[in-house]
Amino acid sequence: MDYKNTLNLPQTKFPMQAGLVQSEPKRLEQWRQAGLYERIQEARAGAPRFVLHDGPPFANGDVHVGTALNKILKDIIVKSRTLRGYQAPYVPGWDCHGLPIEAKVTQELRAKGREDADAATIRQECDAYARRYVDSQRTQFQRLGVLGDWYNPYLTLAPAYEANEVRLFADLVEKGFVYRGKKPVFWSIPYRTALADAEVEYADHVSQSVYVKFKLVGEPNTFVLIWTTTPWTLPANLAVAYNPELQYAYVHANGETYIVANLLIGVIAQKCGWENYQIIRTATADELATLSYDHPFCPRTGRLHGAGFVESSTGTGFVHIAPGHGLEDYQLGLQIGLPIYCPVSDEGRLAPTADLPREQQLPESLVGKSVLEKNNRSEANDAVIALLTEGNALAHREDYHHSYPHCWRSKTPIVFRAVDQWFIRIDHTVPGTGQPFRQVALGAIHGVKWIPDWGINRIKGAVESRPDWCISRQRTWGVPIPAFYGADGEPILSADIVRKAADLFEKHGSNVWFSQTTEELWAACRPAGWTGPEAVNRSQDTLDVWIDSGSSSRAVLMQRPELQHPGDPMGWQADVYLEGSDQHRGWFQSSLLLSLAGNGAPPYRTVLTHGFMVDEDREKISKSKQGQGGYQKPQTADRYVQDYGADVIRLWVASQDYRSDIVVSEERLKKVGETYRLIRNTLRYQLSNLYDFDPAQHTVPGEGLTSLDRWVLGEFGRLEAEVAAAYEAYEFHVVYQKVAQFVAVELSSMYHDIVKDRLYTDAAGSLRRRSTQTALHRILSGLSQMLAPILVFTSDEAWELIPGKPFDSVHLSLWEPGGAVTAESEREAWQILFSIRERAMPELEKARQAKLLGKALEAKLTLVLEGREAEVAAAHSAELREILNVSQLSIEPGVGFVARVERAGGAKCDRCWHWEHDVGQSAAHPTLCARCTVAVSVS
């Protein structure tokens, strides 16, 4: 007779093969139809709130793996808090304004021959463009298993958002933070606009550096030598700076006399080809202060000034000062009363200005020369160098390799250029505190928790060193700065005006600023009882996009009822912000400054930071490398999802400590795929052995469980507690490590392997089997729950098949970890038993290698034990035999540890494969052991 079908062999609908790429979209659809996100929020109504505020990605392009990492981490946090009973809403957002979209749209319009499109038209196109990408990115984010309020996100282009952003701006105006000034700012020539610090990327660059002779007035044949990497700024030169702390000397060479810094003489001599130079005498700082020089090609003179920022590491010790082209130059210029002279037009061409008499300015030959570089050369540089050569003012010219700021969009080198712009004054004295805003901000930083803790240094560094915030952009696609200009050209800006504009934006969208006439706008925005000048023009500038996203505390956190912490006066503050570490300078900072200035408090309580994606060589994933065939496939989220499935991607995200860099490689993903299969098979094993288990009827209470089951539940309880703590601390890689280890060791290698015999061969309804099923059921539920934030699809798939579950989705369930605890004495006994097992296994393996036996059940094992081990083993000999999985075990007291293996006696039971002496006692079942005979007759 074939007894195989009398066994309780595993049965389940949970497939071994996941087929994630096909199955995940189905589950996603199931969730969508069920309104899972909404149901979760309803289920947690009244529960304590946990708010993670989303940093808005830019609504352009496909979702990059790095962006996917960020979103997945956020989702893991939200889901894990939800699981623990919090109401954790997730409102995704998108950053919709800005140069990349405007550039793309104008390009498209140009291609369609619509070069004459006006601002309002361009903006409508931009709006449509941004929304298109919001849709496409939304789909990609959802595919990752991220749950949220996807169809009610926050968009920085929404009229209500713009209105609240502008109201926040009004508060800043009211408190005196905002001013208009002419200062050097980053300027993108191709896009004809000022750029924010955060819109600048550093890249390697080769500059044409020149050593230039400035002829001293009244000292024949004597020159001050300056060095610059930007020859095109020389027409703007108004002074020369030296460092009073440095030593300078007169040097005679090639028949001329030069003044340079002592420390640099050697280097300069080599570069300029001074073969037999002589140091004539030192030049004191007092002496230098009296000197003036003739500009090399503009008919004017300048003076020398002491300045601490001049360094002696490179150059000549003298710095050419152009207050219109550098921040330090500008500051020095202000100090000594120089005009902020910037003879470069918006288009990046040299041009005279009204700051100086025309005759003192650049020669006609330079006018119109373009500063913009192509292949490391620019017309302006070439023309200036030609003039210098002509005038015998060029001492040396060489390529200079360094990293230089570039426009993030056009990838061209930016220029520093003084223009009239709107600024936020960072050192503004905060009304009511008497403290400079910068100090207030630094103080507030200490009230926020930064994870990892070095994050505080980053944000402090950013706030300490930042200049005033240039907030105006010469662009169309953005929130207009609601300012006007009077007949005299002076700006008109007040909080009341701005608030009225905000109301207008709220009603009609900010497009009104471009579609209506100045008269109409002024009529709508002019405050009642206005006594100031009347507006004749409106501002054409838009706000820096960092003001957009940085205003989300006002425009989102304070607006949405579901994001408030009821009963907390500061309840609008988010619990967590989570972005890449570059955002210390970016969104973390802009959000902090704006919320502090406008709302009076930081927008967040904890700021979490993650590292960046690097490839297998730990080099950053770069577009250029992609272009050179460095990657086989595009580094988009979708591509990885299509290859591995979202759950594997999520497990990969969880597997690494995200606080440092994240390695993305096929090898790594394949390894994680292995772990995924291990976990999946574990869940499958448990499910498949619960096919006939109804927790309502069959659950065995704690005291009735077998000791082994109590042991495993105790271990599992400890795991749950550790995993819960790891989630709490945002250490998901610890979750991964602990779970993977537990699944591989405690479950797969130990418990599951041991318990197979009971589950398959005991009578289906036997206490021992039901006891083990009780444990499996408990572990399966808990395991699904602790995996749910990471394996969002797989855990739900398993959960669905768990008998008697009280929630229809694991994501709705409440996870209460760390329930069962094994008594200490029982735990100690099991530790001893497993330690004996560990030492006995190799002995069994030796016998196997010697071909004495195949499976352990063919063995009889004799253990010689001493002391406590002997005691425990004797008291638990049945358990010990079971965990060794041998047919026969004999324990003998003795000395030390000896394990003797021989073939088991008796006969092999046809059903359970144990070797027993009681096989054949039943006439009905002559090939069965006594235990199986009972099992067969019961069932």
Added chain:
RNA sequence: GGGGGUGUAGCUCAAGUGGUCAGAGCAGUCUCUUUAUAAGGGUCAGGUUGUGGGUUCGAGCCCCACCACCCCUACCA
């Protein structure tokens, strides 16, 4: 050029205030199983903790220098 971070077996992670702490899992090897079977069990092997110094009776863990990579920064004018 400055600031911050990282660097432990092929891969991910561990190793309170320096003292059996060099460990785990995975992958790899050999092997047993056909009652989780495109699964499962067992066995073995793997690292002079980026490099070089130093402090100490004793250092992945403290100090110094250097190297590699990542992030931020500075118009080296």
